[in-house]
Amino acid sequence: MFAKHHSLDPVEIAQVDKRHVLHPWSDLKTMHTEDPLVLAEAKGIHISDAEGNRYIDGIGGMWCVQVGYGREELIVTMAEQARRLCYYTPFGAMANVPAAQLAQALAERAPGDLNTVSFATSGSGAVDSAIRFAHFYFNCLDQPSKRQVIVRMDSYHGSTYLTASMNGKRRDWSQFNYARELVHFLPSVNAFRRPKGQSLEDFANEKVADLEAMILELGPENVACFVAEPIQASGGVIVPPEMYLPRCLEICRKYDVLYISDEVVTAFGRLGHIFASKDVFGITPDIITCAKGLTSGYIPMGATIYSDRLIKAISGENAVDHPYFTNGFTYSGHPVAAAVALKNLEILEGDGILEQVRDTGPYFQAELQKLRDLPIVGDVRGMGLMACVECVVRKIGAEPGEADMAVAARVDAHAQERGLILRPFESLCILSPPLIVTTKDIDRIVSILRDSLIATQNDLIAEGIWSPLARG
Template sequence: MFIQNEKIDAAELAGMDKQHSLHPWSDLATNQSEDPLVLAEAEGIHIRDAEGNQYIDGIGGMWCVQVGYGRKDIADVMAQQARQMCYYTPFGAMTNVPAARLAAALAERAPGDLNTVSFSTSGSDAVDSAVRFAHFYFNCLGKETKKQVIVRMDSYHGSTYLTASMNGKRRDWSHFDYARELVHFLPSVNAFRRPADQSLEDFAAEKVADLEAKILELGPENVACFVAEPIQASGGIIVPPEAYLPQCLEICRKYDVLYISDEVVTAFGRLGHVFASENVFGIQPDIITCAKGLTSGYIPMGATLYSDRLIAAISGDKAVDHPYFTNGYTYSGHPVASAVALKSLEILEDEKILEQVRETGPYFLAQLEKLRDLPIVGDVRGMGLMACVECVVRKVGAEPGEEDMAVAVRVDQHAQDRGLILRPFESLCIMSPPLIVTKEDIDRIVTILRDSLIATQDDLIAEGVWSPSDAA
C-alpha cells in the first residue's frame, strides 16, 4: 500500500518549485511557465503524484530503481546504519565497515582483475575519477603527453566539467564551456542510421576503424583512454554490433590506450548481470564505472573499479616520488550508502532478479517489436530492460529533422495521461522500468505506448503536418 500522507496542495508545491528550483536540463525559456509534475509516493513499479494520479514508472526513476520502490528492508538498513554510524571521513588510511565490505563484494563480481575500488557520489563523479586516474597513471609512468580522451557521438558520461565535455548528444551542447581540447568524438554507432546498402558487418568494421584512425590521427603517445558505454543509454539505447566492443578493446591494447567501460546504466541487473562488460559483451576493460543501480536509487553513490595491472604499475616500489592519489569526495564510501548498496546487491541475487531480467528482457523487446506496424515507428531496439522506440516523421532511416525532434514529447504526454512515464528525447521514447517488472506489467506498458503512438499520429494528421505516407 502507498503511504498515506497529509493532504498535499499540488498547485502550491508547483508554484514553490517554479519560483525556487533550477532543475537539471531545464529549458530556461519555459521553466517559469510550465508546471512540474509533483511526485509524492512510490511503491513497486508505480509512482503517484501529489494529486493522487498513479503511473507505471517506465524509466526506473532514471535507470536507477532496480529492486522497486518502497522496500522496507532497504529502509531498515538505512536507518540501522545511520544509528550505528552515519558518517566518517574516508580520506587517507581510514574506512568503515560497510564500505570495506562493499569494495570486496564489487571486486568479487567484477570481470578479470578489476579488484580496486574508489567510491564517489554519482556516475558523473565515477567517470570523472576514471579519466583523472588515466591521466594520473600515465603521468606516474612518465608518459605525460597521454592526455587525450576519445568518446563517441550519442554518448552520455556525466555532468561535471570534464564529463559534460565528453557527452556526444548534440542537443545537450548548450551555452556552457567544454574541454574540447581534451575530448574527441567518433561517429555514432547507431546502425539504424547507416546507409541502406551497407551491411551490419561492414558498418561494424567501419566503426572499429574510426577508433584506430582517431588514435593514429592524435598520435598514440597522446591518447590516454577510450570511454564507452556498452549500450549508449540516454543517447537512444544504441546497441553496438556484436563484434564492435571486443575489437575496440584490441585496438586500445595495441596502442596502450586505457579502455574505460562506462557501466553507470548497464551494471546491477539492467542487462541481467551485476556487470555487463564481460558477461554480455565479452570484454575485460581496464576500468569500469558504475552508479545508479548500485544502490537501486535509494541514496546517491558511484564507484570506479581499476585493474590490478594498472594499480601494480604505479604502487609500492614502483611508486616514484610517493605519488598521492588526490582524488575523492567528502562522501566517498559513505557508510549509509555502502550499507544500502550491499543490501540492494543481496536482493538482486537472493531474489533471483538477475535471472528474472534475463527472462523478461527478451519478452519486453519482443512485445515492443510489434509496434513496428505503426507508420510513426522507425526503429525498435534494446537489450535486457533497456529499450527505445524511435519515431520518424520523415522517411525511415533518414537523419532526423526538426519535425522529429519534438515528437517523443507528444508521445510522453499521451502516455502520462494514460498512466505511464517514459523518457522522451528528440524522436526517442526511452524505457528502463524497474527490474521487478513482470510480463503482465510489460503488456500494460506496451499497450499504453501503442495507444500513445496512435494518438500522436492522429494529432500530427489533424494538424496537417504529417501523413503515414511521409514515413514510408
C-alpha cells in the same frame, strides 16, 4: 517558519518548485511557467503524484530503481546504519565497515583483475575519477602526453565539467564551456542510421576502423583512454554491432590506450548480470564505472573499479615521488550508502531478480518489436530491460526536423494521461522499468505505448505536420 511538506497542496508545491528549483536540463524559456509533475509516493513499479494519479514508472526513476520502490529491507538498512555510524571522513587511512565490505563485494563480481575501488556520489563522479586516474597513471609512467580522451557520438558520460565535455548528444551541447581540447568524438554506432544498402558487418568494420584511425590521427603517444558505454543509454539505447566492443578492446591494447567501460546504466541487473562488460559483451576492460542501480536509487553512490595491473604499475615500489592520488569526495564510501548498496546486491542476487531479468528481458524486447507495424515507428531496439522506440516523422534518410525533435514529448504526454511515464528525448521514447516488472506489467506498458503512439500519429496528421505517406 517552514511548513511541513504534506501541508502544501500540489498547486502550491508546483509554484514553489517553479520559483526556487533549477532542475537538470531545465528549459529556461519555460522554467517559470511550465508546471512540474509533483510526485508524492511510490511502491513497486508505480509512482503516484500529489493528486493521487498512479503511473507505471517506465524509466525506473532514471535507469536506477532496480528492485522497485518501498523495499523495506533497504529502508531499514539505511536507518540502522545511520544509527550505528552515519558518517566519517574517508580521507587518509580511515575505513568504515560497509564501504570496505562493498569494495570487496564489487571486486568479487567485477571481471578479471578489477579489484581496487574508489567511491563517488554519482555516475558523473565515477567517470570523472576514471579519467583523472588515466591521466594520473600515465603521468606516473612519465608519459604526460597521453591525455586525450576518445568517446563516441550519442554517448552520455556525466555532468561534471569534464564528463559533460564527453557527451556526444548534440542537443545537450548548450551555452556551457567544454574541454574540447581533451575530448574527441567517433561517429555514432547506431546501425539504424547507417547508409542505405550497407550491411551490418561492413558497418561494424567501419566503426572499429574509426577508433583505430582516431588513435593514429592523434598519435598513440597522446591518447590516454577510450570510454564506452556497453549500450549507449540516454543517447537512444544504441546496441553496438556484435563483436564491436571486443575488437575495440584489442585496438586499445595494441596502442596502450586504457579501455574504460562506463556501466553506470548497464550494471546491477539492467541486462541480467551484475556487470555486463564480460558476461554480456565478452570484454574485460581496464576500468569499470558504475552508479545508479548500485543502490537502486535509494541513496546517491558511484564507484570506479580499477585493474590490478594499473594499480601495481604505480604503487608500492613503483610509486613516484609525491605519490598521492588526490582525488575523492567528502562522501566517498559513505557508510549509509555502502550499507544500502550491500543490501541491494543481496536482494538482486538472493531474490532471483537477475534470473528474472534474463527471462523477462527477451519478452520485453519481443513485445516492443510488435510496435513496428505503426507508421510513426522507425526503429525498436534494446536489450534486457532497456529499450528505445525511435519515431520517424521525416522521410526516412532525411535530416531530422523540428517535428522529430518534439515527437517523443508528444508520445510521453499521451502516455502520462494513460498511466505510463516514459523518458522522451527528441524522437526517442526510452524505457527502463524496475527490474521487478512482470510479463503482465510489460503487456500493460506496451499497450499504453501503442495507444500513445497512435494518438500522436493522429495529432500530427490532424495538425497537417505529417503524413505517413511521406516516410518513404
